[in-house]
Each structure stands twice: as C-alpha cells, then as structure tokens.
Amino acid sequence: MAELNLCLAQLDFTVGAIYNNTALILKTIREQGQQHDIIVFPELAITGYPPEDLLLRNDLSQAVDNAVEQISAAASDCVVIVGHPQHVGGELFNAMSVLHRGECLLRYFKQRLPNHGVFDEQRYFIPGHESQVFEWHGVRIGLQICEDLWHPEPLQRLAEDDIDFVLSINASPYELNKHEQRLGVLRQRVSESSKPIVYLNNCGGQDELVFDGHSVVMDDDGQLLAELPHCQTTLTSLSYENGKLHCQTFPPHKSQNDLANVYDALVLAVRDYVTKNGFPGVVLGLSGGIDSALTLAIAVDALGADKVQAVMMPFRYTSDMSLEDAEKQAHTLGVQYDSVPIEPMFDQFMQQLTPLFKGAETDTTEENLQSRCRGVLLMALSNKTGSLVLTTGNKSEMAVGYATLYGDMCGGFAPIKDVPKLLVYQLAEYRNTLGDCIPQRVIDRPPSAELAPDQVDSDSLPDYGDLDRILALYVERDWSVTDIVAAGFSEEDVRRVVRLVDLNEYKRRQSAVGPKVTPRNFGKDRRYPITSHYRYELQRQGQ
Template sequence: MKIAIAQINATAGDLKGNCARILDCAQRAVAEGASLLLSPELVLSGYSPEDLLLRSDFHQACEHALQELALALPLQLTVIVGHPHRHLGICYNAASVLQDGRICHTYHKELLPNHSVFDEMRYFGEGHEALVFEHQGHKIGIVICADIWGPEPARRARAAGAELLLVLNASPYHLNKQEERYEVVQDRIKETGLPVIYANLVGGQDELVFDGASFVMNDEGALVQQLPCFEEALGMVTFSNGVPEFGDIVAVPEIEATVYQALSLGLRDYVLKNNFPGVLLGLSGGIDSALTLAIAVDALGAERVQAVMMPSEFTASISLEDARAMANGLHVRYSEMAIAPLFEEFCATLAPEFQGRAFDTTEENLQARIRGTLLMALSNKFGSILLTTGNKSETAVGYSTLYGDMAGGFALLKDVSKTLVYQLANYRNTISEVIPQRIITRPPSAELRHEQTDQDSLPDYAVLDAIMEAYVEHDYSHAEIIELGYDELDVMRVTTLIDRNEYKRRQAPVGVRVTSRGFGKDRRYPLTNKFVRNVE
C-alpha cells in the first residue's frame, strides 16, 4: 500500500484554487502509484476561514466545491480532504473520505483548541465518534490536529479497529514547534501502538505561518519520513505488512534558518495572496530595516522591492553610506528624500503653540510621522504595501511612533526580539554578505536627536528581551521574573512600559508570528486596565 502526503499551501476562501491544488496532488499521486492521498486540515477552505464560517453562502460554496472535487478526482485514488461541514445546523471541522466520485465517510474533529491563536469553539461543534474505514484490506483511522494532543480520539480509533492513524493538521509554526509535535505523536503511539502519518499545511495566512514538515512515525515512535519545511511537497509512504518503510527525512534547519524561512514565507504569501505589486520600506541604515530589506528581497525578488532613505539633520553619514551600499548590493529601487525642510516647516508652524517648551519626544515623533506620511504617499500612489520595520522589543515597550514608524500594512519583525534580529542578520550574512557589518556592530539608534542611542531610553536589549519573554510569553509575575535574577527596577520598568503601550500595539499592523505568544491574536489585554501587579 502506498499513501501520498499532500503538503499544500491553501488560501482562506479560495475554494477554486485550493481544490485545484488538491487535484494536482491527486493526479501526481496516481502517477507515482499511490492508492490513497492525505491532505491537511481545512485544506479546502484554508485555515482559518474565521467569520466566513458564520455565512451560509460560504458553507453552500464549500459543500458544492467538495462535491465537485469528488467527481473530478481520479477514480483509482481515495482522498482524505479537510473541510468545514455543516450538519443539522452545526458547523464541524471535518475530514471526508472521497472515493469513486462520492463522499463516502465524514469525521468531525473532537478536541477544539480555544487558546493562543485558536478560536475553534467560536465556530465549530465537537465531534464524538471515531472514524475507521477500510482500504486495501487495512483499517485506517482519522483524527484532526488537536485530536492527537489528547489521548481519547486516538484510543477510540484504536478501539474501533484502526491499524494506522492519519492526522490532518493546520499546525502553525513557532520556535521549536516540531519537537513538540514529535513528543505528542510519540505519546499517542505508545498508548495505541499505531503508526501515524501527520500531514501539515504549509504557507502564510495573515499572521500565521504553517511550516509543513509533515512526517511519518512507525509503531515504535521512530521517525521514518519527513517532508521539507516551508514549501509545498508531495511525499510517498510505502507500507509493507502494515509497517511504514523508511524514506527521505528532510531535517528541520537550525533556529535562525527556520525563523528566516518563516518570515520570508509569511511575507511572500501576504503580498502575493493579497495581490500587492510589491513592497516598500524606509531604510534607515539601522539593523531592523536592513534585515527587513534582506528578507523582502529574498522573499519577493529585488524587482518587487523599493527602499527609501529619509535623512534628517540627526542622521549620521555612516547611516547614509550603509543604506546606499546595501540597496545597491541588493539591486533594489532606492530613493533619498531629505526631511529637514519639512521638519523645519512643521516646527515653524507649531512654534507659537510650543513657545517656551524645550525640544523633546514631540519633535522626535514629528520626524517619524513625516517619514510615515511620505512612505504612505508612495504606497498609495504605486500600490506597494509599506513594511513596518519595528521589532518585538520596541513594540513591547512602545519605543515606536504611532502614525510614524508604525505606519504601514505589514510588520515583518513584529514578533522578532531585538536579540533575534541580530542573530538573523548574522545568519543571513553566512549565505552572502548583504548587510554591511557596520550596521550589525554599531549601537542601535533612532537618530531623532543628537548623540541618541536606544540604551538612553531602554535597558540593555539582552535584559529587556529576557524580561519581555518571561512576562509576555510565559505570564510570569514580577516576583517570578526577579527570582530569575533580574534587577527589580529593570523588571518594573520593562513590565510597566509593556502594560502602558497596549494601546499602541492594538493599532499596529499585522505581522508574522514566530514565537509561542506574539502581540496579535495570542495576547489580549484590556486597553483600560488598572490591575496592580505586586512584586511580593
């Protein structure tokens, strides 16, 4: 028995396009001798359709697309397709067995995740029955994604006679996610003795990136096959006497490489799936915009990328030199627009109102907003989406300007800490040195006043990032963070800034999620919030 794994890049709501991808995989699977094809969770509709699932016309379209797909599939192939299924007035996250032009069996997902980025209880009802079907003399069970994270669905499939477990997944990427998947699947194998085929979605969908890396484990929990990360693929698994044979195992790259690939894929799919002709960004000569530019070129090609340098009186000459060098080295369209004349005009207009008040963050923010206005004008005129270049550390503590450097449509580094930014820049330069070394080694600065560095206003980034991770990603209290060895004043300062700047983050553009808890769907705090966090 030969089973094909279809690692597909689906788009939410693109029923025609998603069905075409399934059909293409089915035809290739038949050509390679497969008799069964496994596709990912909700591949027909894309994951997640979110409030499209509240529309009756969307359900009608999904039902029609599934029926049409069943008729179009090769008759000699059995195909497992993930899709929304409305039954007796309830919507289910479902998987159907398509065979001989018919929908033969349908399974309803039992365990509905309702945490972090998942809202499945908002849309779906819970299934309660196992599905085991026969194929070439074998009994095969089906479960969907979170079902494998709890013991009962797999046990019910085993009790119903399953000899093999197929798992449809739309499991989004975050750091070290694949290791978590291995551990969970191995736990289920220990409990049931069933080999597992784990088919995962791939591609970017708004802030989520699905990394693929679909895999097969035998009944001893050994990895026998794995598809590549961050790309569409069709894998073939041969079973002999009910045991999956060893095949290609494409290793998961190191952390920096996986994050870089996740960011590239997330950006590429957001731009192309939303039909933007390209991207533009403000190139400052600093590390964040340099990394953003490198990823944009790698993801989209230089012809789709424009970089704009907007120097002020506070811009160092080396910032201009490094920005020019990087833009020229990557062969992107590059422009320079001096903001000093505009800044002077604004200051002159505001002078009567500001009389007697010293230069402060108001004037700093004004420069950022001038730049944001110029960049948005270019975006409006030419249709390219503006990339915001701020990182997670800055977003966390509000070291950014609303309607200034926060202006834009996609925040590529939104979930990337400053320390990880440096790691990614160094990683990219191991491939080819596109980021000038001086950008990496010089102290970071917003260059909005004379002799400014980030550390004038913030703790050292290594300290800030560690406190941020503990507080945001792990929900540690002040006392717990201090027990980790961090200074009480630093802890209070960073966490207070994080809390105070929730209102800014609520207005920030969407960006790629790469940690287990980003500033987006993961973390939902009230803007008006007077909870007092005690150190004791």
C-alpha cells in the same frame, strides 16, 4: 498481504479562496490519482485555515458543499481525503471526508477543538464524539484531525479498533521549537498506542500565522521514516506494505537550526501576505540600522529584488555610517534605492507648530515628528505605486512602545513584529552566512533611532539582553513582577518594563499585523484590555 500507496499533499491553501483551493486539489488529483490509491490534503484545505467568521456565512457553506461534490466526482482513480467545514443540521463541524467516485465513503469530525492562544475553534465548531476507521485494500486507517493528537483519549479509542496506522491532517502554526514539540507529542502517542502515525501539515502564510509544513511519518517504535521540508510545499509518496510504512523520498534528516527555521518562516509569511493580497511589491524605510536591514533582506528573499524599494530618509542627526551602510546594502541586494531628506518638511511643520508650542520645551514631540515625516513619505509612495509598506519594528520595541504611531509604525505588514531584538541580530548574522547581505557595521554598532544627537537605545531602555528576558517572562509566561525580580533582575528595570508594556497596549492595537514566531505574540495570542487598572492595584498592594 495488503498494500497501499498514498500521496501526501503538503500544499499552500488560501483562506476564502474556495474556487482556487478546489482547483489546486483537482489538479493534484489529475496528476497523482493514477499512481496512488489515496491522496491526502490538510485540515480545512477547501476553505484555508483559519477561515474565522467566514464560517458564519451561508454562501460559504454552499460553496464548500459544491467543492466537496467536485472533488468527490474527480476522485475516480483514487480515494481523496480532505479537510473542510461541514454543516449537519444546524451544527458545524471541522470535518475530514473520504471521497471516491461521487460518494462520501466516510466522514470524521474533529473531537478536540483548540480554544487557546491563536485558536478560536469553539467559537465556530461543535466537537465530534465518534472515532472513525477507514479501510481500503485491506488496510485499516484511523482518522484524526490536528488537536486530536495532542490528547491521549481520541487515539486510545482508535487503537482499540485494530488499526494499521493513524492518519492525521493538520493546520498547525509555526513557532520557535514547534517541530520538536510536535515530535514529542507524536512519540508519546506512538508509545501509548504502538501505532505508526502519518502527520500531514498545512504550509503557507496567513496573516499573522505561518504554517510550516514539516509533515512527518513515524513508525510504531517512534522513529522517523520521513520528514517533509520546512516552509516548502511538496508532494510525496508513501506506501504501506508487509505491515509497514515506507517512504522513498524525504528521508529523516538532521533538522536545520532554529535560526534557519525562523528566517524561512518570516520569508514565507511576507511572500504569501504580499502575493495573496495582490500587492505588486513592497516599499520600506532603510535607515542604516539593524531592524530595517533585516526586513529588507527578508523582503528580497521573499519577493525578489525587482519588487522591493528601499528609501533612506535622512535628517540632520543621521550619521554618515547610516547613509553609507544603507546604500551599500541596497546596492548589494539590487533593489531600487532612493534618498529623500526630510529636513525641509520637518522645518515646515515646525514653522507652523511653533506658535502653538510657545513656552513648551523641546522633547520627544520633535523626535516623533521626524518619524511621522518619514511615515507620510512611505504612505505616499504606497498610494502612488500600489506597493505595500513594510514596517521595521521588532518585538522588543513593540512591547515597550519604542516606536512612533503614524511614524515608523505606518505600514501594512510587520515582518519582524514578533522577533525580539537579540534574535534580530542573530537572524542578521545567519542571513549573512547565505551570502553577502547586511554590512557588518550595521550588526556591530550600538542600536540607535538617530532622532537626537548621539542618541542610542540604551539611553531610554534597559540593555536588550535584560529587556528581552524580562519581556519573555512577563509577556510570554505571565510571570509577576515579584517572580521576575526573584529570577535576578533589577526591580527598577522590571517595574519600568512592565509599566511600559501595559501603557503601550493602545499602540499595539494600531500596529500592522506581523507573523508569529515566538510562543506568544502580540495579537491573537495575547489579548489584553487597553483600559485596565490591574497593574495599578497590584502596585498599591506592593506587588
């Protein structure tokens, strides 16, 4: 009876780091090659995913070819299956190569190229059209790449070719409930084909994308045989014997809750963005509010307290509660904590601006100036220390423009940019279950920017419960005003929120990148024009 031992390498590859990615692959081959017949790496592992317009460079193509040759030469004790871009003539394919002892035994080209949401593969790649089956030690393995499994046809053709199981390499980004979606798709493919599936996913942060790993092995009845960790790199062994797949490590388990998955994804995103871009640490404004409190917790869990600096920048409207809670959290987490009052610099600005503001009423200009003083301080610290400024705005604020350009939007990475306000509170509560972190008063108190006396967010925005639901329908599901109102929301609130979302596209274009965790983020997922009269025309038509 045919037997086969495989190693699944759920690892973290950096985009463009062809030398280092190849070194990681070669290291894995040296350590695992003698114990396994086949070692498998994720989609586009050699270049990292997504390489975007790096794929248009001729020098990248040559570097990839050299890497494939090195990997093939190193695969002396085992077969290596790895993803990479491959030029054939003048065409570029998303390829999966089967390498052994200096030769490419087989090469499969991805057939379904996603071109929706965060994906742009049709910009670069040509789709393949042929199925490929790799046979080794008498075991027949059908090859697939990521999106291929989300469509029935590629596997239907494979299943007709007497395969023993399907091997799919993937770079599938995380979002809420994504693991359940994947399992549903895999079970559908198993139901259609009656073939087991080995699903290997990439793991790591890449700008606004988080690849969560969570690779799985599923038998021909749709039952999970193995489930690799969420947001953790790992290697695992898998065997095929007596016509069945077996995995001794990472048996299927009850998945951790959605809040844990989101939190871990945010931590991974911050860790990889900071470390892969070479920053020695991060600095952020700690206001005593919920958003900066959660951002600080994520930063410390991602990088360690010694690489995080928190700065309180009080003004005359800053409450004693905010001062106390910010200092308490900073000391609890053990980060460097500094307090720099902004009133002197604000007064200097106003002294210079007063002649120019003659006859004008006090308005949000003065509020924004407070925020911009804070932005100047944080950016100065960043320039002096090399640390990256983390912005602390959430998705609800980014949606309606409840943030100040060149103020609290200053920074290089926005950890909770795609986290709606209510989810911010839920994540804060979850983080406190792991250990003392965020003062309970921060969670319980009404949210406020503290830019004016007795100010609370509800002075300017609908209740966050309604706001987040309206935003989800409009931003993530493209519902019309009429449909949202029909779902039970106040027409006045809906029209106001929709108007704010449309008006503030220009702000979001200037905001820091942040990790995607919802079904549709502001960034790659949602690409709206800044100058647009679409909403105005609908309003004229009464819609």
